[in-house]
Amino acid sequence: MADVAREAGVGTMTVSRALRSPEQVSEKIRARITDAVRKLNYIPNTAAGTLRSNRSHMVAAIVPTISHSIFADTIEAMSEVLQRAGFHLVIGQSNYGLDQEEALIRTFIARQPEAIVVTGYTHTPAAAALLKSSGLPVVEIWNTCSSPIDASVGISNFDASHAMTRFLLQRGYRRIGYIGGLKRGNDRTVQREAGYRAALSEGGIPYERELIQRAPFDYDAGAKALVQLLARRPDIDCIFAASDILAIGVLLEANRQGIAVPERLAVAGFDDVGLAERMSPPLTTIRFPRKAIGQMAADLIVERLQGRAREQRVVELGFELVERQST
Amino acid sequence: MADVAREAGVGTMTVSRALRSPEQVSEKIRARITDAVRKLNYIPNTAAGTLRSNRSHMVAAIVPTISHSIFADTIEAMSEVLQRAGFHLVIGQSNYGLDQEEALIRTFIARQPEAIVVTGYTHTPAAAALLKSSGLPVVEIWNTCSSPIDASVGISNFDASHAMTRFLLQRGYRRIGYIGGLKRGNDRTVQREAGYRAALSEGGIPYERELIQRAPFDYDAGAKALVQLLARRPDIDCIFAASDILAIGVLLEANRQGIAVPERLAVAGFDDVGLAERMSPPLTTIRFPRKAIGQMAADLIVERLQGRAREQRVVELGFELVERQST
DNA sequence: ATCGCGTCTGATATCGATACCAACGGCGGT
DNA sequence: ACCGCCGTTGGTATCGATATCAGACGCGAT
Secondary structure (H helix, E strand, C coil): CHHHHHHHCCCHHHHHHHHHCHHHCCHHHHHHHHHHHHHHCCCCCHHHHHHHHCCCCEEEEEECCCCCHHHHHHHHHHHHHHHHCCCEEEEEECCCCHHHHHHHHHHHHHCCCCEEEEECCCCCHHHHHHHHHHCCCEEEEEECCCCCCCEEEEECHHHHHHHHHHHHHHCCCCCEEEEEECCCCCHHHHHHHHHHHHHHHHCCCCCCHHHEEEECCCHHHHHHHHHHHHHHCCCCCEEEECCHHHHHHHHHHHHHHCCCCCCCCEEECCECCCCHHHCCCCCEEEECCHHHHHHHHHHHHHHHHCCCCCCCCEEECCCEEECCCCC | CHHHHHHHCCCHHHHHHHHHCHHHCCHHHHHHHHHHHHHHCCCCCHHHHHHHHCCCCEEEEEECCCCCHHHHHHHHHHHHHHHHCCCEEEEEECCCCHHHHHHHHHHHHHCCCCEEEEECCCCCHHHHHHHHHHCCCEEEEEECCCCCCCEEEEECHHHHHHHHHHHHHHCCCCCEEEEEECCCCCHHHHHHHHHHHHHHHHCCCCCCHHHEEEECCCHHHHHHHHHHHHHHCCCCCEEEECCHHHHHHHHHHHHHHCCCCCCCCEEECCECCCCHHHCCCCCEEEECCHHHHHHHHHHHHHHHHCCCCCCCCEEECCCEEECCCCC
16 A cells, blocks of 8 residues: 555555545545556555454354355345445355354454354354354344344244144144254254144144154255155145255155145145245245345344444344145 | 463463464463463454464355355355365355456455455456466366466366267257357356357257257246247257256246157256256256365365465366256 | 573564544635 | 634554564583
8 A cells, every 4th residue: 555655646544545435535636546556456455454443344144054045045135235335245154053153153253244144043152142242233134033132133933834834734734744954053943843833732733743854954855754754654644844945855755656745745845945836736835035134134234333223123024825736 | 362461471472372373382371371262252353363474364265156056065165175274265246247256356355365266267357367466376166277367176068068969969859959048258158058069060960049048047047948949949859958957947847838858858957956866857967076176176275375286277077967867 | 510402482573554633725704 | 914614635653463583491412
């Protein structure tokens, strides 16, 4: 930067201002500076700026994985909003592990982000303490939480799962098998399973452990889970999978085995991924605003960083039960 | 850090060493320091360290989008290898735009990464100049390039597309429709189309513009492209789509219209996404090592940063034609 | 006892941009 | 003519960790 200042015949402060707040520099000098910048191919050193100003123009987000398109959608939307406001989004993958999340939070904080986004509201005690004491805006996304660390944006996974299960009961299904995610520290999974159980119990159907199968989130796991459930309880008349990926695995396996859907076996999913409506039969599922979650989280952060606080700390964006031909 | 030093009764340098290269500090003092760190919840400020040492422990990668699982796979693999070596991966999305790529490269360089990964070998002149003059290790992934800026890891998209087209001709298909991506500045798309045309011409089949349809990468675009192609040329007997997403869109649309695959219309894709083998009929496609690309790119970078250069600048990882029932 | 070497520790300068404050010139108001 | 304000500019200290070098200490060899 000193080189640019010399080249333009001004002080370093003026160069700094010309780049960060051009309106404070006279047009004439600003032109000289931009010329010098171009001529010398000058690129400022963010580390120095961050160190002095405590502003990194960076927001950190932690998701379980980006391979799953549902998180990718949210990230993409969040990234766009932040970019427009002059922030960079840095992404970390916890791989569904709370310890990994904690480690990521630690290294992220070391990089001085201006806000942190985490997925879910379940964290290690140390992670929660780190987030709280960081003094940064923190947004917990995906599953709303009544008492967030700071702010929370998402839907009630409990309500959504509850609504779907109630719907299936209304349709007359009685032996509803449930395929859920592995749930070490995953509150979405926990809440979805709780919603299923609550709706069953309200419907007067006893809870049966045999009807529940847990699986990682991939097509094959869904297929395998169906096989296992049917082996245990051949009288199952409906499957509710806590993720469309699993539900699609179930559908594909049912097709393979010639099981008629929905006549012999109804199938419902959760997420409404792009493929859901294109399956045969099209999949009944829960749709929720993945992009809006990202946008809203980013909006909250940007407002916060611009001093415009907001009363509302918990934003529940709502879901929609999309009824298609698989049920 | 000064606080930690005081608490532990040592100098700041010793604290710094205890954290960065513990073997240089006696066990006794190291213990005092780690205690102090824990007690004060000290987290070092990366910006300061980066500024002084010129080491950010960060690698930047730019991909078109992370919503597409094929890029997510590569990123995930790359991220893992880098993490193990003590680096953070920071991801940027160019959204298939060369100008956006250039802008990202600029802001990334400002953050002092230790290496940069970009997708493809097509860049704006300014972007190429930035990369070259940055003096950083640069890896261009996905599509190998004979004269890379620095290093290149991927497959020959031309060869892969060429091989598939040749295979389709051998199977006896003669009116091969081609659905490709939009190709402003996308060398993968360009090379795949070129491979298709080269194989046709070698097979003595004249090139027909009517047989080519370009589309964005989503299921609906694939479906729509099929409709348009069939409207123009009802005698098409085979579709080669430059991406499985498009091919799956074609398959779904064919199923919907009751077009028999492969009897009336063969379909081939490119990428071998998880769903390809689970479609009905399972999709013939090109499989290539998406994870290995990420790992290899990361390996090259790590070796480079540890001073262990490598002769080979272009790593071609090879592809595989996976023949299934759709052709 | 002395020397030399290796191991460990600390004081200080430094990385590059920016916060903070001072200074300067021009201009309108009294 | 003088004052004071605003818009603009530059000098200097500073953010926090680390490179660099010097010093302290222990231990074996002579």
